[in-house]
Amino acid sequence: MPVPESSAVDRPPTPAFDHIVALLRSAGCVFAEEEARLLLSEAPGPAELARNVRRRVEGVPLEYVLGWAEFAGRRIVVEPGVFVPRRRTELLVNQAVALLSGSPLAVPPVVVDLCCGSGAVGAAILQALTDVELHAADIDATAARCARRNIGPLGGFVHRGDLFQALPTALRGRVGMLAVNAPYVPTEAIRTMPPEARLYEPVISLDGGEDGLDFHRRVAAGSIEWLAPGAYVLIETSERQAAGTSAILAAAGFRTRTVRSEDLDATVVVGRALPGIDKD
Incomplete structure (x- = not known):
């Protein structure tokens, strides 16, 4: 699912960021940079970040990983197993x-x-x-x-x-x-x-x-x-x-x-x- 650039936190590249981008690209994520910024900004700690990146690389929709989707200018809670708003x-x-x-x-x-x-x-x-x-x-x-x-x-x-x-x-x-x-x-x-x-x-x-x-x-x-x-x-x-x-x-x-x-x-x-x- 494409991620609007406005959702991503603007931060300079870091070794962790570059590593996550490489992992996401290898998994076929088209918007790897935007997704990496979101994963980094939303994870409360290193363990949660590693788990979330792993889930995304495994193919779990980003919205399920984050627990929300951006829609019409607001964050919508999205639980696993619920249709993701487009x-x-x-x-x-x-x-x-x-x-x-x-x-x-x-x-x-x-x-x-x-x-x-x-x-x-x-x-x-x-x-x-x-x-x-x-x-x-x-x-x-x-x-x-x-x-x-x-x-x-x-x-x-x-x-x-x-x-x-x-x-x-x-x-x-x-x-x-x-x-x-x-x-x-x-x-x-x-x-x-x-x-x-x-x-x-x-x-x-x-x-x-x-x-x-x-x-x-x-x-x-x-x-x-x-x-x-x-x-x-x-x-x-x-x-x-x-x-x-x-x-x-x-x-x-x-x-x-x-x-x-x-x-x-x-x-x-x-x-x-x-x-x-x-x-x-």
Whole structure:
């Protein structure tokens, strides 16, 4: 996983630094210098540093070694076995914040971070907009626990369960925005993913079914009864799958548009509930 240079501590090279860089390079780490600076700055002592370097050389994702990932300008706690937030998902956050800032949907607007993983999306939204009622949900117990560490201190709520089954019934018909980063990797494509994801992140957080769009279908079909009038559904997808994701939302009664960021290599489909959408 690329490490932003802004995360690294600026310090002159030392023999220890050069040695760690050489070890990381030999293990195939593309951002060896940045990772070495982080490992040096985060380790409380020589023994912890040696252990962390060894784990990274063995292939453990840097975020698991450090215990956090940088996302949308803040550190997000990342526990082993939880999906590591990617920088591309910042587009999902940016779109959510822009829409909520431009036209509030409720007072306060209810926002749901669905398939929340570490809770990175929800935490970033809460950081930008304090006047939202933020709920997050994930089926995985480890992810839900991790999300509570990131979202709880900011005033959000985390629920465990399968998609909408996790949400309190009191939210039915009140949700102004669904921000969704559900699994969208086609099953057969998982074996081609980088080892850091394929070997360490849970398959449940990656596998989107045969075409990668199974969860998008479930979200589109299940969201209607939960949404307030004029609510938004934002779904992260890939550039290749965007047309499919858009068609799924359109068939469920949403007006859709696709947002693309080349800088982030990110794609988000934005759906808005049309007037008279059938909730029966």
